[in-house]
Ligand SMILES: NC(=O)C1=CN([C@@H]2O[C@H](COP(=O)(O)OP(=O)(O)OC[C@H]3O[C@@H](n4cnc5c(N)ncnc54)[C@H](O)[C@@H]3O)[C@@H](O)[C@H]2O)C=CC1
């Protein structure tokens with residue numbers, strides 16, 4: 001059996017080689033010729049699975065994407081061809097939530113505010129939005145949820161309109177797919193009107209898909225903020241409308257800019273690959289089963305000791321131990337500016353940063369040792385591995 005995998009799919013080579021001959025290629029540049037004689041295709045979000053790509057797929061019977069998002073796959077087309085499709089929903093929800101928390105904690109330090117004084121508007125209450133809400137609950141931080149589809153499905157959680165989020169939230173974070181049809185399309189959901197209606201001194205975070213935010217409108221709003229002719233606005237983008245190309249005029253206006261890596265933690269990637277592998281094994285009706293935890297290396301900082309009740313400052317230190325968005329922001333800006341106006345260099349740099357991404361972990365990889373009275377249960381709810389000690 002021939003299995004074609006995205007070369008940027010960690011652990012895929014070792015897992016899928018148990019099942020057949022594995023061919024690894026760059027996902028963004030796959031062509032129809034690459035699919036000739038291929039039985040199974042394992043991808044990530046950079047591979048557009050459409051009629052052109054599968055035009056010569058004479059043996060293809062399974063496609064798996066090791067990602068939460070599925071907008072890059074024409075699922076109706078695969079269904080009509082009798083090709084089984086699977087994804088990895090929620091595989092990287094933790095990483096994205098921890099990206100948002102890092103962004104807010106660092107901005108709080110830079111702009112001298114406490115995250116406890118902010119109200120977070122979460123647009124999209126699926127795997128990521130729900131996990132982020134869980135983290136905010138653990139910290140006792142107020143948030144509102146907007147998700148008209150979940151609401152229509154009868155989800156019993158409290159949902160609010162975008163208007164209420166705009167009126168009450170000074171942080172807006174988007175966690176929806178990119179959709180252009182249906183009753184609630186997300187393409188340019190955050191447009192010039194939305195931006196104009198945001199609170200003064202508001203923060204916008206997009207770690208969903210680039211086109212959820214109208215990048216031109218955002219650039220104009222941020223420029224107005226900088227030159228004092230508009231409301232003060234702070235924006236964090238992990239995803240861009242034209243990625244792997246980035247508008248160099250937008251870059252300096254952003255508080256943090258990163259190359260679509262919010263969900264790029266090692267645990268998230270391992271979960272994505274094992275979820276697809278396990279689905280493929282079920283499809284083949286064999287008894288292989290992989291566990292992400294078996295694949296992960298020991299964390300570089302396995303344990304920290306709390307000597308007192310934690311507070312916002314010590315929480316910031318703990319979170320930074322695991323992930324500080326400024327690390328990715330700095331590299332990204334340097335590489336994008338070095339590429340300059342050469343689109344080919346920029347696209348190559350964008351993808352290389354993601355291919356060579358560092359071994360970022362999740363809070364669960366860190367063990368926090370502390371006395372019970374140090375309110376460590378909230379750190380455990382936040383995802384840290386907590387052990388109680390007596391002194
Ligand atoms: N930057 C990154 O590294 C990552 C980006 N993503 C992106 O974030 C999106 C969300 O991820 P998950 O939570 O795992 O997906 P999910 O499918 O579990 O949740 C998406 C939620 O958005 C809701 N939604 C759809 N249209 C909406 C609208 N117009 N207004 C409000 N809510 C709407 C859906 O009802 C659903 O509950 C993914 O589709 C993907 O595009 C996901 C993981 C990593």
Ligand SMILES: O=C(O)C(=O)[C@H](O)COP(=O)(O)O
Pocket residue numbers: 008043044045046066067068069070092260261262263264354
């Ligand atoms: O899971 C998703 O959806 C994401 O956006 C992932 O971060 C995509 O990562 P790649 O598949 O582009 O490596």
